[in-house]
Amino acid sequence: xxxxxxxxILKSTATHAFxxxxxxxxxxxxxxxxxxxxxxxxxxxxxxxxxxxxxxxxNFYTAWLEGNFGVYFLNSVLYTxxxxxxxxxxxxxxxxxxxxxxxxxxxxxxxxFVAAMMIPLPGxxxxxxxxxxxxxxxxxxxxxxxxxxxxxxxxxxLLLKTFFDKMxxxxxxxxxxxxxxxxxxxxxxxxxxxxxxxxxxxxxxxxNVWNEYILATLxxxxxxxxxxxxxxxxxxxxxxxxxxxxxAGLTIAAAPILLVYLFMQKHIIKGLSSGAVxxxxxxxxxx
Amino acid sequence: MSAxxxxxxxxxxxxxxxxxxxxxxxxxxxxxxFYIYPFFDIFNLSLHEWNGIDxxxxxxxLQNFQELIHDKVWxxxxxxxxxxxxxxxxxxxxxxxxxxxxxxxxxxxxRFYMVVFFIPPVLSEVVVGLIWQWILNAGMQxxxxxxxxxxxxxxxGLPQLVHNxxxxxxxxxxxxxxxxxxxxxxxxxxxxxxxxxxxDRELYEAAKVDGAGSLSIFKNVTLPMMVPVIxxxxxxTILGSMQVFVLILSMVxxxxxxxxxxxxxxxxxxxxxxxRFGYACAQGVTFGVILVMVSVVLKQISNRMKQE
Numbered sequence: 001x002x003x004x005x006x007x008x009i010l011k012s013t014a015t016h017a018f019x020x021x022x023x024x025x026x027x028x029x030x031x032x033x034x035x036x037x038x039x040x041x042x043x044x045x046x047x048x049x050x051x052x053x054x055x056x057x058x059n060f061y062t063a064w065l066e067g068n069f070g071v072y073f074l075n076s077v078l079y080t081x082x083x084x085x086x087x088x089x090x091x092x093x094x095x096x097x098x099x100x101x102x103x104x105x106x107x108x109x110x111x112x113f114v115a116a117m118m119i120p121l122p123g124x125x126x127x128x129x130x131x132x133x134x135x136x137x138x139x140x141x142x143x144x145x146x147x148x149x150x151x152x153x154x155x156x157x158l159l160l161k162t163f164f165d166k167m168x169x170x171x172x173x174x175x176x177x178x179x180x181x182x183x184x185x186x187x188x189x190x191x192x193x194x195x196x197x198x199x200x201x202x203x204x205x206x207x208n209v210w211n212e213y214i215l216a217t218l219x220x221x222x223x224x225x226x227x228x229x230x231x232x233x234x235x236x237x238x239x240x241x242x243x244x245x246x247x248a249g250l251t252i253a254a255a256p257i258l259l260v261y262l263f264m265q266k267h268i269i270k271g272l273s274s275g276a277v278x279x280x281x282x283x284x285x286x287x
Numbered sequence: 288m289s290a291x292x293x294x295x296x297x298x299x300x301x302x303x304x305x306x307x308x309x310x311x312x313x314x315x316x317x318x319x320x321f322y323i324y325p326f327f328d329i330f331n332l333s334l335h336e337w338n339g340i341d342x343x344x345x346x347x348x349l350q351n352f353q354e355l356i357h358d359k360v361w362x363x364x365x366x367x368x369x370x371x372x373x374x375x376x377x378x379x380x381x382x383x384x385x386x387x388x389x390x391x392x393x394x395x396x397x398r399f400y401m402v403v404f405f406i407p408p409v410l411s412e413v414v415v416g417l418i419w420q421w422i423l424n425a426g427m428q429x430x431x432x433x434x435x436x437x438x439x440x441x442x443x444g445l446p447q448l449v450h451n452x453x454x455x456x457x458x459x460x461x462x463x464x465x466x467x468x469x470x471x472x473x474x475x476x477x478x479x480x481x482x483x484x485x486x487d488r489e490l491y492e493a494a495k496v497d498g499a500g501s502l503s504i505f506k507n508v509t510l511p512m513m514v515p516v517i518x519x520x521x522x523x524t525i526l527g528s529m530q531v532f533v534l535i536l537s538m539v540x541x542x543x544x545x546x547x548x549x550x551x552x553x554x555x556x557x558x559x560x561x562x563r564f565g566y567a568c569a570q571g572v573t574f575g576v577i578l579v580m581v582s583v584v585l586k587q588i589s590n591r592m593k594q595e
Contacts, residue, residue, distance in 0.1 A: 097310030123571015150321035211411035
C-alpha cells in the first residue's frame, strides 16, 4: 500500500464515521420512542437498557381503544384523503385553465395565487377562526377539510401549471380534433400525463395534512373529530406521566408516515425537495 | 347578414371564455373565502378591541399597535425566535452543508444516508417535540433519572452535567433550538446536495490540473457556484425558524411563561387566553411586516451578489 492509498482509506473512514454518527442521532430517538412504547409504567423509569427484558405490546391496544387513538387515526386518514383528493381535482382544473385556456383577467388571478405564497402572514389563523365561527363551520369535518384544501392550493396550482406549460400538446390536439370537450381533455388527457407532478402534490400535501396541528387545534374541539396530532397533545395533557402509553400513541402517529416514506423514499425525497425549490424559485422570481 | 354571424360568433366566443373561466372557479372561491377574506380581515380586526364573542367591536384605531410597541414580552418573544433562527442558520446549515459535501462523491451507502437524514423532516413537530421532551425529562424516581440524557450523564461519570434541561430558562430555549435544527437539517442537506450535483465536474478537474488544493477548490469553485442554492436555503431557514411554535408547545407547553415564548405563541395567548382578538391581529400584522421586510432585505443582498 502506498501513501496515497492509506490517505484515501483514512479519509473515507473519517467521512463514514461522521455520516454514521449523524445517522445514528436521527434514528436513535425514534428507536427510543418505540422501545419505550413496549414497556410498562413500572419498568420504563427503571430499565434503561436498549432492549428491555420483557416487551409489552398491550400499550398499543390500550392507546388505540382507551386513549382514543383509533378514532384520531381514522380521522387523520379521512382528512388526509379528502383534502388531497380535493386539492388534486381543484388545483389541476385551475392549473390546466391557467396553462392552456384563455379568458380575460387570467394573469391577475394567477398572480393572486403566486402572491399568496410570497406574503407570510403568521397570524392569519385568528381571522380565519373568526370567519369559521361566523360560518358555523367550527367543529365540523367539512370546515377543517375546506381550510386545509386552501392551505395546499397555491403551491399545487403553481407546480401543476409549471408542469403543464412544459408538457407537449400533441395528444391534446389530437383528442380535440376527435371532438373531446375541454373537461374531457383535462380528465382523459392532461391528468394522466401529469402523473409525476400529481405524485409530488399528493406527497407534499399528504404530509402537510397528516402533520398539521394548529388549525386542528383551533377548529376542532370535539374528541370524535380530532386528528392524531391534536389528539396526541390532548392525551399528553391528560396522561403526562404515562410515558409508555404516550410513546405508543406517538408510534401510532409516526408509523404510517415512516412506513410510506421508507417504501417510497425515492419519490418522496424528490417530490418534497422539488416542491420546496419551486416555492422558493417563485418567491424569488416574482418579488 | 354579417351582423348576425358576428353576433352569433361573439356569443359563442363569450361562452367559450366563460367556460374557460369556470375551470378556476372552485379554486378562486375557496381561495377568496379562506385566504383573501382573512387576509384583509386581519388588518381590520387589528384596529379593534374585541373579545371574540361580543357582537359589537370597539374601533380603537392604532391603539393596539401603540400598546404592542411597549409590550416587553412581545419584543422578548421576537428575540427568542431570532435566537432559534440564528442557531438554525449556523448549526443546522453548517451541518447540512458538511453532510452534503460528504455525500457529493462516490461513497458507499449514500442512499442510506439520504433516507435517514430525511426522517426527522417527515415527522410532525408534535411527535418530535414529545419524543425529545421524554429524552430530556429531568424527573427522578427512586433515585434514578427518568430522562435518558440525564441518566446517561450520571452513569458515564458526568453527574455535574445533569440538568433540568427544559425547565431551566437558561437551557430551555437552546434545547428547543437544537431540536429544531435536528428536525430541519435534512431539508438543507437535500437541497444543498441537489445544488452540488449540478456543478460541472470538469470545473473541479480543471482546478485540479491547475494545482489547486481541496480547500482552494471549495473556496473558488464550489462556494461561488452554490450561492443561489445557499440563498434559497437561508431564506427557507429564516422564514421557517422565525415561525416555529408547535415544537415549543409540545416540548414545554406554556409551562415556562415568558422564557420560551415566540411571536406565534404570543398571538395564540392573546387570542385564546386573554381573549383579545384585536391585539392578536395587531401582533400578526406586525410580525408579518417584519418577515416581509427580512425577505426584501435578503432579496436585495442576493441581487447584489448576483451582480458581482
